[in-house]
Amino acid sequence: MKAIITILAVAALASVPLWLRDPYLLNALITTGIFVIGAMSLNLLLGFTGQLSLGHIAFFGIGAYVSALTSLGFDIGLPGGVRLVHEPWPPIAGFVLAIIVAGLCGYFVGLLSFRVRGAYFVIVTISFAEVVRLVALNWVELTQGPLALTNIPSIALPLPGFGELTLRTKMQNYYLVLVVALIAYLLIARLVHSHFGRAMRGLMENETLAVSVGIDVTRTLTIAAVISAAIAGAAGSLYAHYIRIIDPEVFAFINTVTMVIMVISGGKGSLAGPVVGGLIFGLLPVALRPVMAPEAQWIAYGGVLIAILFVLPRGIVPSLAQRFGRRRNGRTALAPVALAETAAKEPA
Amino acid sequence: MSEFLQHLINMLVLGGTYALLGIGLTLIFGIMNVVNFTHGVLYTFGAYIMFIVVQQLGLNFFLALPVAVLAGWLLGAVIELTLLRPLRGSDIDTTMLVMIGAWIAMQSGTLWIWGGVAKSVATPFPEAPLVLGPVSVSWLRLFVLAAAALLILVTYLLINKTSLGRAMRATFQDHDTASLMGVNVDMIYTSTFAIGSSLAAAAGALLGPVYVIFPQMGDLAAVKAFAIVILGGLGNITGAVIGGFILALAEELGAGYVSSGYRDAMGFLIIIAVLIFRPTGLFARAERVG
Numbered sequence: 065m066k067a068i069i070t071i072l073a074v075a076a077l078a079s080v081p082l083w084l085r086d087p088y089l090l091n092a093l094i095t096t097g098i099f100v101i102g103a104m105s106l107n108l109l110l111g112f113t114g115q116l117s118l119g120h121i122a123f124f125g126i127g128a129y130v131s132a133l134t135s136l137g138f139d140i141g142l143p144g145g146v147r148l149v150h151e152p153w154p155p156i157a158g159f160v161l162a163i164i165v166a167g168l169c170g171y172f173v174g175l176l177s178f179r180v181r182g183a184y185f186v187i188v189t190i191s192f193a194e195v196v197r198l199v200a201l202n203w204v205e206l207t208q209g210p211l212a213l214t215n216i217p218s219i220a221l222p223l224p225g226f227g228e229l230t231l232r233t234k235m236q237n238y239y240l241v242l243v244v245a246l247i248a249y250l251l252i253a254r255l256v257h258s259h260f261g262r263a264m265r266g267l268m269e270n271e272t273l274a275v276s277v278g279i280d281v282t283r284t285l286t287i288a289a290v291i292s293a294a295i296a297g298a299a300g301s302l303y304a305h306y307i308r309i310i311d312p313e314v315f316a317f318i319n320t321v322t323m324v325i326m327v328i329s330g331g332k333g334s335l336a337g338p339v340v341g342g343l344i345f346g347l348l349p350v351a352l353r354p355v356m357a358p359e360a361q362w363i364a365y366g367g368v369l370i371a372i373l374f375v376l377p378r379g380i381v382p383s384l385a386q387r388f389g390r391r392r393n394g395r396t397a398l399a400p401v402a403l404a405e406t407a408a409k410e411p412a
Numbered sequence: 413m414s415e416f417l418q419h420l421i422n423m424l425v426l427g428g429t430y431a432l433l434g435i436g437l438t439l440i441f442g443i444m445n446v447v448n449f450t451h452g453v454l455y456t457f458g459a460y461i462m463f464i465v466v467q468q469l470g471l472n473f474f475l476a477l478p479v480a481v482l483a484g485w486l487l488g489a490v491i492e493l494t495l496l497r498p499l500r501g502s503d504i505d506t507t508m509l510v511m512i513g514a515w516i517a518m519q520s521g522t523l524w525i526w527g528g529v530a531k532s533v534a535t536p537f538p539e540a541p542l543v544l545g546p547v548s549v550s551w552l553r554l555f556v557l558a559a560a561a562l563l564i565l566v567t568y569l570l571i572n573k574t575s576l577g578r579a580m581r582a583t584f585q586d587h588d589t590a591s592l593m594g595v596n597v598d599m600i601y602t603s604t605f606a607i608g609s610s611l612a613a614a615a616g617a618l619l620g621p622v623y624v625i626f627p628q629m630g631d632l633a634a635v636k637a638f639a640i641v642i643l644g645g646l647g648n649i650t651g652a653v654i655g656g657f658i659l660a661l662a663e664e665l666g667a668g669y670v671s672s673g674y675r676d677a678m679g680f681l682i683i684i685a686v687l688i689f690r691p692t693g694l695f696a697r698a699e700r701v702g
Contacts, residue, residue, distance in 0.1 A: 177687075183441070183447045184691060186508065187447075187642060190635070190638075191679075191680035192684065194635065194680045195677055195680045198674060198677045201673070317631070321512055321516065359520045359524035360520075362516055362517070362519075363521055363524065366513040366514060368513075369509065369510075369516070370513035370517070373499075377502075
């Protein structure tokens with residue numbers, strides 16, 4: 065049943081560019097898709113380890129800047145009079161580097177910020193994102209600061225034997241985003257249904273108990289943070305090569321909030337949650353545009369976030385699943401069961 | 413040397429208002445365990461009240477400050493009663509996200525009502541600064557420092573010398589026991605949020621005329637308030653005052669001797685450094701068991 069819904073949903077999403085001819089809507093779908101990838105990566109932390117990272121946009125933005133700078137090249141002066149010159153590389157190399165660098169940043173930020181929990185963790189992650197934003201704004205020689213990096217090349221896929229295919233049209237970019245989103249979805253699904261996924265959920269439900277059955281909390285959280293950051297970096301790279309202009313505003317806190325809203329409204333800790341929530345909140349501004357001024361839209365945005373937390377605190381997907389009487393199966397079992405399973409498999 | 417003295421003077425002026433911001437947030441954080449993302453909006457709100465009273469209604473500058481404090485108190489009470497009271501007992505992430513929603517809605521509301529163009533407030537103080545040997549300070553900034561000091565003193569007396577303050581301190585230590593001892597905890601929560609909000613509004617009303625007033629001015633103020641609270645330790649009022657001055661000093665020295673572009677990064681760097689090296693704040697006392 066679940067597999068059928070998934071296949072139908074993917075088929076429906078894949079058919080969109082075949083019948084949707086409006087470039088504005090297609091553009092909205094592509095940017096929404098990119099943010100959905102970001103939201104899925106945030107869900108890995110927020111929904112499966114319970115850590116509310118409000119600096120997630122930092123990894124997205126780092127991915128965007130790394131990818132853009134790799135494909136544009138740069139020439140900067142380092143302390144000591146050394147000049148660091150980088151010739152432009154193909155965008156696909158930028159995409160790979162974006163994933164690696166964002167993942168590394170995730171490792172270091174995780175290492176530092178998982179020393180604290182709760183409100184403190186939230187504030188450290190916000191601070192990290194803001195420091196990165198200020199660096200992007202002030203390190204003008206590298207990032208052009210507020211002048212933005214422009215003319216970022218589109219992604220070109222190398223096709224062995226046929227040269228390469230540069231993705232210029234909206235339809236091509238739509239399919240690129242869809243494929244990356246699918247890979248990210250499958251990767252996260254594979255992860256949360258593994259032994260590692262049970263360890264993550266175990267420590268979300270009860271950290272003390274998780275430690276007592278032998279789960280290495282810091283290691284588990286750090287691995288989750290690295291994977292989450294790497295996926296966000298991939299999304300950022302897609303964003304840079306699709307929009308083709310990047311400025312420090314990409315790090316704006318409101319972008320993290322958008323991802324958080326996508327996750328919370330769809331249902332944190334549900335694989336389909338960020339996709340459903342992301343499509344709703346990504347397309348809501350498009351639907352509201354003809355009837356509301358932009359400021360009024362944001363008021364509605366804030367209001368809807370509050371309303372969801374009051375009315376559907378668990379999110380749309382889990383609430384619907386419960387409504388249609390799906391029994392809780394082993395995968396949604398309560399923590400002690402998950403912990404017991406993990407403990408049983410953990411080598412002594 | 414005179415440059416350094418000038419930085420110290422600026423630090424005192426900034427630090428006073430930062431301390432107000434920090435006290436408000438630390439009270440709410442400490443007593444209610446709510447990460448109050450609307451704190452910056454209340455700061456903006458206070459500044460706009462100043463603008464309305466002085467520029468639009470043409471009333472006295474000195475009257476505007478108590479009006480802003482009162483308006484902040486009322487708005488804080490409304491937020492607490494409508495958004496936080498129904499969520500009593502929810503986890504901290506839920507209340508935090510609700511506060512983020514309220515922040516977005518209210519900030520956009522400010523933008524909608526008053527537009528994005530920065531506003532300034534005319535003050536009754538002379539243009540020429542007060543010159544003391546090698547340093548100078550404007551009369552407006554001196555007034556800001558004096559008013560902030562007065563408000564800090566009033567808050568200190570309120571917390572330490574009144575029965576409301578005693579009930580607040582009791583609730584901070586253990587709200588169940590306080591409730592058993594006859595403290596109306598719901599009322600304490602509403603009062604705490606209202607008082608914290610009025611202090612944020614006061615800080616905005618004081619700094620608004622020094623700089624300019626615009627809808628996003630509260631965002632950085634909120635972050636600075638978080639930095640101050642973390643520096644001073646959760647719920648620690650004296651810590652928040654000292655934290656306010658430390659942050660102001662770091663910003664002044666950072667802007668003066670490193671680069672003015674990184675002035676606003678100081679708060680974030682302090683947050684990261686403190687949480688990594690001394691997560692309980694600089695002035696943590698032994699944790700109470702309760």
